[in-house]
Amino acid sequence: MSDGDLRQLLLTKRVIVLCGAGGVGKTTTAAALGVAAARAGRKVLVLTIDPARRLAETMGLQESGTKPTPVPPERLFPHEPPGPGRLDVWMLDPRAVFERMVFRLAPSPDAARAIVEHRLYRFLSELVAGVQEYAAAEALDAFLSEHRYELILLDTPPSRHALDFLDAPGRLARFLDDRIVSLFAPERHARSGRLWHGAQAVVDRVLSGVFGTHFTHELRGFIGAFGGLFAGMRLHTERLRSRLASPDAGFLLVTSPETTSLHEAAWFREALAARGLPFAGYVLNRSWAHDDVLTAPEALLEHAKGDRHAESAVKALSRMATAEQSRSAAHLALLHRLAEHLPPGALAVAAPDTGAELEEFSGLVRLGDALSAG
Template structure:
């Protein structure tokens, strides 16, 4: 089994899973594999470990995606013709500001919002949520059309899929009723006299507590921000449609540990309920080997009659037996994950690499193990 068809054909690949299962490393490795196969790839990641960031060449606080040099993608093969691999660690503050500039009707309107004293509060409230940043960045890059494949590394929590709803939550938080609540609905038709009395009450209470200047500033800010509501709603619907389409796929990354498998089952149930395209599992840190492990007893033919060698081989044999049993357990687990998968979905095993990968060559090897074309 291989993820090669996903890396070859999809435009969006979303990786979900519990924390600590190697999801970010898997996203990076798949990005390397797709780029080495000739595609223009962007990996959007959430706060990668320091060694992984160094392996990918990610600067701290980069305002734009970082391009991995082509010679690194070639990995010493001068004849290779890789595509392009860009990597960006999501920065919620930068993303939220770009959203304001992109959706404001004029540069002056954007400046009014960004320079307002309430902008810092709102951007901190909303942009501090990684799910919102993931949604906005993914929608923006898809709309630009710069990349053939975007791989999104979601936050490591059960709320990871909230990025699909985050823009809608912002829109509902600052919707038309909030605008009218601050007396900005000059038409007077919303809610009649009762609603007008409510707006007067709210304004009076806020004015008595914070002062009339606060109420005036709040009204001006909400009025300026209201021009973005239609755009926020539009891109929420657009992103949902794209991620529900055949051009997208959701991969669940797990490890053999019980807690990680439980999270994977939760994510699969959620994807099914939301009608999102589930593409399968990556069983990370796995001993689910296809080949048989070598037996230490074969070493004895090189030192016949050596009692010390026999004692050492016996110790190695016990270790080898433990490894064979563990590999068998992981193969059975992989087989269970592969049961009742949707048509086209796969369950693949990523090898145990003994901790975090420390260099780009290691990412290349992992990418090849996961995304190499299937041998027929």
């Protein structure tokens, strides 16, 4: 359907980010592509935000898991000897991600423990736990740095803020560093100047008057300990941007034939271009853009002559076939329009509506095989 090859994309990229409107099947597509890449021999991680319960059960995902869940080889290779590929799946747990970040960026394990064991840490981690974009950025950067996986597929939040995960760590670090640490932290973290010291003294009096001297001292100590992480947070924000703008990354836009979904896909493509991020192509999900539609059943009329009920059934089948062929033609035309003006190497592929097939993991295997076959 285009110059690109989805199987080649799965075999050569290090990270694939899936974007699109809500309800278009991004999570299912990410899971199916992960299955296909693992069956092709790669060590794969699928990072998902909040999969539907049915899909989570199909993939064997654990709720609130603190680490990725491995998919058993016998499920990946149901009718063949297991290959070298491996598939892990993780539903992002922002609190676990945040704790991993503390231990990764703190100057020592003791310093990290001092932060996570502080009673104020729970409040801060719960505050960050509501920011899916931050968790996605931190988790993706951490796994890329570990080199444990050859391919990571990231399922982004279903909104126009999906690309905000590129900015979330930097925003958090700048906010805490510039506005909180300097005002609330111990003096060694504060800015110089009489005006700023005066402002810090005012904040100190207010906090002490409201919360008491002991809590104010405890808060200053905690923010002071946290202050050492901010430089690392900003650094890994720039590193992640660089990685996602490199040829090792690709952004796939998942859409459905619905008009609103197509508009969202067009918006995402413009947003990727504005950020200088590599556009890998489209996946037209839940489509009838395929050739195996019902053939015209009129030939059956010859065998139904004289049987009024049989003739009525054949005519009903004919109406169904006509509607299906019309929908298939419309979706094929849409796929051709998506394939127009693609950059070199980008693709436009169709994925069928799997429906109840995803009750079983074998449905993901079949969908992954169909997608990777183009």
